[in-house]
Amino acid sequence: MKKHNFSAGPSILPQEVIKKAAEAVLNFNESGLSLIEISHRSAPFVAVMDKARNLALELMGLENKGYSAIFLQGGASLQFLMIPYNLLKVDGKAAYLDTGTWSSAAIKESKYVGNTEVIASSKDKGYNYIPKNYNIPTDADYFHCTSNNTIYGTQIKEFPTTNIPVVCDMSSDIFSRAIDFSQFDLIYAGAQKNMGPAGTTLVVVKDELLGKTGRTIPSMLDYQIQIAKESMYNTPSVFAVYTSMLTLEWLKNFGGVAAIEKINNAKAKLIYDEIDSNPNFIGYAAQEDRSFMNVTFNLADDTKKDQFDALWKAAGIEGLKGHRSVGGYRASIYNALPLESVQVLVDVMKQL
């Protein structure tokens, strides 16, 4: 039976990417050797890394605009630490928007490094909305926000304008919509949603931002070292970078973020329309802040749980269980999930 993979991450990737990745594990570029047993400093792999970095910039429209793209290890969680190390001045402060679990984790690590101010939070309502009309202090070294909140199913639709650098964790909605990426000074994302398999993290940063904290930074955590070494300060996560390159290539051939956004909008409309019109379901997130990547909802009547679970499992649907901290259901509808899979889920919802 065909599977419909609504996993929140690691999550569905394009079938052609998966096939090419498996082929490269067996025989990379017809070399007779596996992708995973060649030197990361060999010309063919250096070309992969360069292509992945360039595609990331190209898809964001950030080529030749003073940004560098690097692929690191440690997930967004290590970025939570690297960002203040690299951007928070010794006597400065950082301003954070708290929109959920991942923002909170980022705030915790920033506090480890230096003075950190939480300027707004939606914790009061279980993070089911995005705070608005907050003031960003003009004397902070940077403003940090999380563009999409996987757990709660909320998403920032309009980013604040400010004169200080804007840092954004886009782990769960990067490359999903056409926005002006140049409004950000640093964008980062764990690969395992819209970009590739777990094991690598993309960081796109404006070069002029770096080297200004007055802080000594450990080598592995220093963006300037990682940029100077072109993501090869130490052995990179070869398979994850290669597969990310394949996914970025797939997206480019698809027409880029503007083309995928149209499909993403159609998928989101299909499922949210069903949630709003079907009395069996209640959306978790505030309507205007609904995520177009992670759709969170609950049953109006919990006694129908077994019946609903049996229905979607019978339809080949996987990964629909909500995060343990929210409960209910979560349909993650990332770039690679076809509209057809959302239709299967909506048909199941109609059956309840």
Add this chain to the structure above:
Amino acid sequence: MKKHNFSAGPSILPQEVIKKAAEAVLNFNESGLSLIEISHRSAPFVAVMDKARNLALELMGLENKGYSAIFLQGGASLQFLMIPYNLLKVDGKAAYLDTGTWSSAAIKESKYVGNTEVIASSKDKGYNYIPKNYNIPTDADYFHCTSNNTIYGTQIKEFPTTNIPVVCDMSSDIFSRAIDFSQFDLIYAGAQKNMGPAGTTLVVVKDELLGKTGRTIPSMLDYQIQIAKESMYNTPSVFAVYTSMLTLEWLKNFGGVAAIEKINNAKAKLIYDEIDSNPNFIGYAAQEDRSFMNVTFNLADDTKKDQFDALWKAAGIEGLKGHRSVGGYRASIYNALPLESVQVLVDVMKQL
């Protein structure tokens, strides 16, 4: 033509491991989904992580001896930082043995964290030997050494006895020889030589060693957090952990480290005998400190370079070029490299 892969890392893996890894990318455990698109918190992947951790302890004979095994990201290079963060007391000191590039990099990061003493070094002779008869200060928090030096082709044959904790970077010879692993308090290794693909790092640490520095540690760099979360504090490097599990399983079925050591000894003897008896070649490392993983050598007459290079390339040999900092040649003969490949190289050497 059959390839003989002497790469220094990422390096050759068992063919059956590569085949199984590629299969899992297409269809993991007959689930109809790829290994790289399922949740890392799903039961099948949690089982993979647990198995990898248990196999690592089992192959070292460290089960039920107070050690924890975790798979992290960031390579040995991030461990260079994590080790002093977790083991170096605020007012304490660390003692390091300097045997080359990787030791030096570890020393640099330790100095960032706290008081660090280099107790012996072989830098005076281009790191071509292992220092001996040095004193390990009894008041240091730990002693750090690198068991095998990939670049210079040296290897510690006998580890010093001391009353302070011993920390060892075994990135390039882990699981290659039967030693008493319980003489170490912390062992770490990037996967990409004897264990698996690049992208994950094994850390095996005695639990009682941790939580004693008086230091606040960033979450991602805290071994106690990583152990408590069973290597799932954040999304792990799924493919690299799975493939490492397959390699450890392969090694166990092979008979474990004692069985592979016999083959490794035979491979090393074959090539070192040729270096010693063939006047065309000069070994780089001091005889008693020769690595059984990375065999470094030079031509006696550099004018024969083109002739020798043409010969080994024609034989299907890959990855024989020495590291840029040493020059000459380096034959990496890790666990998965068959004796047959060493024989092909030796036959080529005889032809010169």
